[in-house]
Amino acid sequence: MADTKVMLMQGNTAVVEGAIAAGVRFYGGYPITPSTEIAEGMAKRLPMVGGKFMQTEDEIAGLGTVIGASLGGLKAMTATSGPGFSLKQEMIGLACNAEVPCVIVDVQRVGPSTGQPTSPSQGDVMQTKWGTHGDHWVIVVSPSSVPECFTLTQRAVALAETYRVPVIMLMDEIVGHMRERIEIPVSYDDVPQVNRARPTCPPEEYLAYRAGESGVPEMADFGSGYRWHVSGLVHDDTGFPKSSGKATMEAENRLRGKIMNHRDEIIQVERHMLDDAEFAIIAFGGAARTAYDAVEMARARGLKVGLLRPITIWPFATHEVRELARSVKGILVHELNCGQYVISVKAAVGGACPVDLYAKYDNESATPEEMLAEIEKAMKGDGLI
Amino acid sequence: MKEALVEKYFRAGHLPHLWCPGCGNGTVLGAIVTAIDNRGIDKNDVAFISGIGCSSRSSGYVDFNTANTVHGRALPIATGLKMANPKLNVIVASGDGDCSAIGGNHLIHAARRNVDLTLIVFNNSIYGMTGGQYSPLTPVGSRATTAPYLTIEPAFDILDLARAAGATFTARATSYHVPLLTSVIEKGIAHKGFSVIEAVTACPTNFGRQNKIAAPALMMAWQRDHAVMKAKWDTMTDAEREGKFPVGVLSERNDVKEYTEAYDEIIRRAQGVSA
Numbered sequence: 001m002a003d004t005k006v007m008l009m010q011g012n013t014a015v016v017e018g019a020i021a022a023g024v025r026f027y028g029g030y031p032i033t034p035s036t037e038i039a040e041g042m043a044k045r046l047p048m049v050g051g052k053f054m055q056t057e058d059e060i061a062g063l064g065t066v067i068g069a070s071l072g073g074l075k076a077m078t079a080t081s082g083p084g085f086s087l088k089q090e091m092i093g094l095a096c097n098a099e100v101p102c103v104i105v106d107v108q109r110v111g112p113s114t115g116q117p118t119s120p121s122q123g124d125v126m127q128t129k130w131g132t133h134g135d136h137w138v139i140v141v142s143p144s145s146v147p148e149c150f151t152l153t154q155r156a157v158a159l160a161e162t163y164r165v166p167v168i169m170l171m172d173e174i175v176g177h178m179r180e181r182i183e184i185p186v187s188y189d190d191v192p193q194v195n196r197a198r199p200t201c202p203p204e205e206y207l208a209y210r211a212g213e214s215g216v217p218e219m220a221d222f223g224s225g226y227r228w229h230v231s232g233l234v235h236d237d238t239g240f241p242k243s244s245g246k247a248t249m250e251a252e253n254r255l256r257g258k259i260m261n262h263r264d265e266i267i268q269v270e271r272h273m274l275d276d277a278e279f280a281i282i283a284f285g286g287a288a289r290t291a292y293d294a295v296e297m298a299r300a301r302g303l304k305v306g307l308l309r310p311i312t313i314w315p316f317a318t319h320e321v322r323e324l325a326r327s328v329k330g331i332l333v334h335e336l337n338c339g340q341y342v343i344s345v346k347a348a349v350g351g352a353c354p355v356d357l358y359a360k361y362d363n364e365s366a367t368p369e370e371m372l373a374e375i376e377k378a379m380k381g382d383g384l385i
Numbered sequence: 386m387k388e389a390l391v392e393k394y395f396r397a398g399h400l401p402h403l404w405c406p407g408c409g410n411g412t413v414l415g416a417i418v419t420a421i422d423n424r425g426i427d428k429n430d431v432a433f434i435s436g437i438g439c440s441s442r443s444s445g446y447v448d449f450n451t452a453n454t455v456h457g458r459a460l461p462i463a464t465g466l467k468m469a470n471p472k473l474n475v476i477v478a479s480g481d482g483d484c485s486a487i488g489g490n491h492l493i494h495a496a497r498r499n500v501d502l503t504l505i506v507f508n509n510s511i512y513g514m515t516g517g518q519y520s521p522l523t524p525v526g527s528r529a530t531t532a533p534y535l536t537i538e539p540a541f542d543i544l545d546l547a548r549a550a551g552a553t554f555t556a557r558a559t560s561y562h563v564p565l566l567t568s569v570i571e572k573g574i575a576h577k578g579f580s581v582i583e584a585v586t587a588c589p590t591n592f593g594r595q596n597k598i599a600a601p602a603l604m605m606a607w608q609r610d611h612a613v614m615k616a617k618w619d620t621m622t623d624a625e626r627e628g629k630f631p632v633g634v635l636s637e638r639n640d641v642k643e644y645t646e647a648y649d650e651i652i653r654r655a656q657g658v659s660a
């Protein structure tokens with residue numbers, strides 16, 4: 001095992017370190033609370049490892065430079081918060097359609113608009129899924145702790161590279177600004193690197209969007225001798241625009257398939273105290289932190305409560321939630337918004353058990369006591385106590 | 386344009402192009418390709434990035450590393466690419482609306498940074514692709530589908546704008562003055578820093594028709610009669626300049642460090658290596 005060091009680190013800084021460890025060598029972005037420490041950290045760390053940082057004129061340009069750098073062959077990322085995330089949506093669509101790997105960190109604040117810049121919220125859950133126009137498939141992951149900021153950023157980069165898709169790291173102010181103990185390698189030299197598949201065929205045989213079994217085409221760096229065309233227009237496997245209805249369907253089917261056919265590799269959930277549970281909480285990101293304590297308090301009172309913590313938010317953990325609904329007698333979804341993720345939970349559960357919502361949108365995360373009270377209320381309502 | 390150049394640089398199977406008869410875009414693209422050929426740059430070392438518009442369709446026709454991106458924002462993408470691989474010769478194609486309206490902010494910041502990109506502005510004075518709405522470069526008093534009572538907004542001089550923002554090379558030519566256009570593009574590519582070349586071109590379909598100069602030949606004659614070589618322009622009085630515009634290399638300076646080279650200095654500083 002490589003030498004490690006133990007540190008007290010902020011979540012946003014752990015994202016920076018995770019990115020450097022994963023081989024990210026370009027960052028373009030615009031400062032915004034509560035994500036700014038990521039830009040500041042990247043400005044400092046990237047040139048140390050020969051990478052490049054740009055503070056762009058706005059968030060749109062931030063993702064634009066990231067897309068350009070990724071076409072040039074670098075692992076690239078940006079970070080922002082709600083207002084900037086809104087601005088990035090058109091570029092996210094380009095990255096989806098042209099299949100340009102990139103990571104976008106969204107450290108959420110209360111919204112809409114300027115909202116509450118320094119208060120925790122999870123109000124961007126649906127925007128990460130449906131933010132850009134048109135049907136599209138992205139991967140969204142959400143860390144709950146500082147150590148997970150480090151590991152999940154690496155995973156986000158790996159997913160982006162593997163599936164040639166924008167990966168959104170959905171954070172909240174709690175996790176972004178919290179300081180925790182973290183153990184990280186002293187040197188990142190031995191951190192395994194996941195890189196996009198690059199073509200090995202002779203350039204004249206390269207069809208930029210021809211995908212094999214995996215559904216993910218090989219991607220050549222611009223300037224590497226494979227000349228190809230990137231387009232946001234619907235295109236066929238040559239990469240050139242095609243206007244037929246059939247071409248649209250084939251393109252959409254492949255973009256969906258390359259993600260959904262790998263859902264088992266992409267979707268991660270943490271199952272905490274669920275083996276004997278009668279009742280489950282579903283919570284993610286900063287909101288899940290309260291749930292660990294609440295589960296413990298409920299257990300102390302003899303209530304068989306467990307936690308399902310989605311780490312991959314999109315694509316939705318349909319099978320995992322459906323399976324959970326068959327093993328418990330009630331579910332409480334806790335999120336720091338008026339109720340977004342719960343919509344998909346209900347759709348997956350499909351009436352197999354009651355689903356309640358503990359929505360919190362008063363700028364504060366819940367206390368374990370508040371959450372326990374909600375658990376008891378829901379369990380009573382479901383006739384479990 | 387020579388047949389051999391078409392063969393060498395245009396993608397087989399993607400011609401004929403989608404542009405209208407009499408459109409100047411093909412002429413401008415021909416000049417770009419000729420300039421690249423004259424500079425003897427390997428096709429693999431050229432990236433050609435465009436926004437969205439009729440003119441931006443050009444990226445699909447040429448056999449380089451190409452991208453047809455989003456409206457107005459080819460420059461940030463080109464900048465990121467150049468940062469990733471400074472050895473690439475990055476050409477950016479943009480319409481007048483693409484680069485001066487929706488992409489105006491990216492234009493001034495690319496100029497300010499002095500990134501080594503060659504921006505070709507296809508200025509047809511109108512939004513061609515969407516059917517003839519006015520752009521920030523449409524001359525005041527023109528008719529457009531969104532200006533049925535004629536435009537009242539003064540137009541930008543895109544090169545003055547770029548120069549004021551920091552562009553270190555600016556030049557203008559027209560689709561009538563093809564050798565001049567080719568030569569200024571060639572110089573722009575050779576220039577190390579942010580180069581802007583305004584290619585005044587004709588959209589007979591959407592500008593000409595609305596403004597009673599629909600015949601492509603008339604539009605070419607207009608370019609011929611209103612363009613003045615820079616050397617002569619410098620000797621003219623304001624009254625003589627009225628309604629005319631200068632062509633040729635309008636400015637070039639070499640005292641500003643190019644951005645990707647300047648960035649290498651940051652890397653040296655961060656790594657504690659003295660310059």
Ligand SMILES: Cc1ncc(C[n+]2csc(CCOP(=O)(O)OP(=O)(O)O)c2C)c(N)n1
Pocket residue numbers: 437438439440441456479480481482483484507509511512513514515520
């Ligand atoms: C965000 C966005 N807004 C609007 C459009 C619609 N649109 C496409 S091209 C264009 C203007 C094209 O004019 P110009 O840039 O001058 O290029 P031309 O077609 O004349 O070459 C517009 C408004 C778009 N594609 N994207």
Ligand code: SF4
Pocket residue numbers: 403404405407408409410439440509513514587588589590591592
């Ligand atoms: S609409 Fe105008 S700019 Fe577009 S192809 Fe036709 S002539 Fe050219």
